[in-house]
Amino acid sequence: MPEILDQARTQVLGDGVGLDQAGVLAVLNLPDEHLPAALQLAHDVRMRWCGPEVEVEGIVSLKTGGCPEDCHFCSQSGLFTSPVRSVWLDIPSLVEAAKQTAKTGATEFCIVAAVRGPDDRLMKQMREGVAAIKAEVDIQVAASLGMLSQEQVDDLVDMGVHRYNHNLETCKSYFPNVVTTHSWEERWETLRMVRDSGMEVCCGGILGLGETVEQRAEFAAQLAELAPHEVPLNFLNPRPGTPLGDRPVVEGKDALRAIAAFRLAMPRTILRYAGGREITLGDLGTRDGLLGGINAVIVGNYLTTLGRPATADLDLLDELKMPVKALSATL
């Protein structure tokens, strides 16, 4: 057994204290023959500190495309020659999407907009949309609307948005290679305001943007410092027309190593499978991740791409005897 896994068994599994950056790097550098042991330990940590339940979420794009920012992975930036056109979702369709999500057993519904930050039109749409969902659907509403002002944070709390997603996307040292139209620190400031407001903080990122393994460890450590309620873990799905459109996808074993490492860095967080898992891990890898530290999934489709059918994930959870977290457990 590698020394880092012995250390993690005592420190993370035993005491609930996450690995630091050096420890995460050691896990990310484990040779393939030790990957099963790392995944098993990460699974044990998840079971001890989070339990067997899996949080299921659906997401929908309220405002697609036409974003003024230049996040190099994103097909919704208006600065790239992506085929994604700008489109808004109307309120009845938003409510219907929430109903579809609730039917899967999901307890979370996240409303997402491709913007730098919300303007008055978007905040009005959110206020009406959240109210309409709460009137008709039994589900928790989360939001992801870019960078916020304090007034907008307060408005979202007032609407009853219980969790706010704002991904740091990658580590601080690599961020300028991925986004030039705003800074990592600006994102951090929004996260600070969200945390102080009492909303749950959802913050993760994307692996495979060209970062080094050392920068992946740096990112895990920076997320651990933030201590988000939830960490969505995406794997780059290279999008045509974006600056990262020709990058290779993350190798499956590297993705699994990252899942284990991020779990060992953050033993108590909700670690969610998000975009890109279908092409990075496939069906078999998806199962391995759920047995290696993941305890939440986005089911159904993503914002501009499609996921595998929700029933495929729900059947897998049933097979793995991992109960879907009930709504009552989230309130």
Place this chain on the structure above:
Amino acid sequence: MTEVVAAQRWCDRCGEDASATGHESCAVARTLEPPRYCPRCRRRMKVQVLPVGWSAVCVEHGESRG
């Protein structure tokens, strides 16, 4: 499933001539992507992805769903 259209002249993923070679990767990608280009006129469509399904609207040829 994607609505069957009469004339699949253009690849609905990349917008190039559908009769040309090299669209195998587009076909594979389309299993996890909605269409982006109208297969009849090559216009970029307004596409809304939903938790279950998608809709795509061509200003000339109307809406398709999947």
